[in-house]
Amino acid sequence: MSVLTKWLESLHVETIITSKCTRARNRKSTCSYCLEQCKHEAIVFKEHLLVIDTNKCTMCGACMIACPLSGIEGLAANRVFEKGSLLFDHTYTPSLKELLIYKKRGMKLIEAGQTLINQEWESVVAEANERLTMLGETEIHITMKSCSEKLSRRALFGNFQTEGKQLAKSLTPASWQMEPDGWKLSKYFPGYQFFSVELNTNDCTLCQACFSLCPEDVFTINETTLQIDNGKCVNCTSCTDICPENAIQIREDLKRKNEREEMFQKKQCESCGQTFNTFQIGTEKCHVCINRDSEWLSPY
Template identity: 60%
Template structure:
């Protein structure tokens, strides 16, 4: 009985923000995907931390889907599926990211009894355009047929399936959701959705973005800077933290590629510490270059 009670209590688990949230990792973060999608004013930022107001939250799960890092945990409770089809519902509009993920999960069509509204049509058209670039078949629209008569065997089979689906829908969030379930890059590992551009004229290779990028895009191997574009989810961590405004994230859907930039490894003539630079003529590290000449040197 205690197991049943614990299970029933777990059904009331609310949407929570995990430690993967960029606002918990980076005080300069400007990420607002979840804030923009929430229509119930249930999300706010206090002290650069994302706060969920349980009184306003309807547990719709829109913020769960839209988070680029899958850092918000919880259920999406207003989507209905039927044999590989998403059932049309005017109470929400699916995001492009959502439809792309559903496609890999097995979605083949949108099932409806009436024409899709403009918002759904736009989302579907844009999603299918991207799916074509990704080498996937399009999501089609099919008519939902009502009033079908079931044989006794089909009836019991249907009830059994519905029972399993009901149990699945009732399962607590921790059972249904896995880490990175709503991270788009998980489903299309051979493609990139963004290109990360670095201005060699501005960048000092201070490597702050290296440490704060949650997806580990940036690496130095020998005398080359490597950027793994296919890992980028546009969480804006690198652009938010860059002191030189040297990074730009550009939508760019194509086969994944690694960007390699030649760099130089040097010793600073002031402090003696080693550093990397794009410019062979630079003789000082970025710290010494930016240090006020009137300050007493610590070296």
């Protein structure tokens, strides 16, 4: 792909928050990964939803990369790749998640030029290499890029744009930026889990609210068993936000993929007669009847 083609390609791309966003699915959502990562205050609330102020957005890609559901589309404009190498840029520091994904997408090296790579980059690369070792992957190496080559690139691209934002956009190959679900760690490491879903069965009423809102199908209910697929969890907060009993906790836990099973019982509610599921042996009412005011009409 020529330099001019990449530049023209970038001009029609905008950063947008899609319907995958948990706030579009659940008014109780507290997810704020993108909001926390945006240093330009370009993400704002519109009622309960998050939207991008295009006048402030620099297309740095921080929000897009941070979203656990890959629910933001666009270009990470200041990420520059050359023959599978990520070029060092002191204006940003890549995240751990970002480097792990780039590695699985074919990146082998990080190239630095005249300016030595800074401590922030060294730290995140070191952390990424620790995780890659745990994941059975080879490490990311840092190498020096020749000064003459770096200067010639600057001179070439300087002819296209005069502003930093437009220059960064011209350097960005969209093929690295716009894969469907491209920022989900679970997509790249299917044999591993990055989080564990901890369910407190003493508090859980099996109301199944979390099942319906989980976009990754982490929860599966069978005849008398609840299966929890930790490998699918991306910590999007959908389940923890909706659980009325606060019975779910998500914690970081990198290891081989593990599926958890919890046994439950099927019973008939003594109040409404409906069949319900419960972890509690002594429970004789469904969660609806337990929480229903005795003066209310039964919903059944």
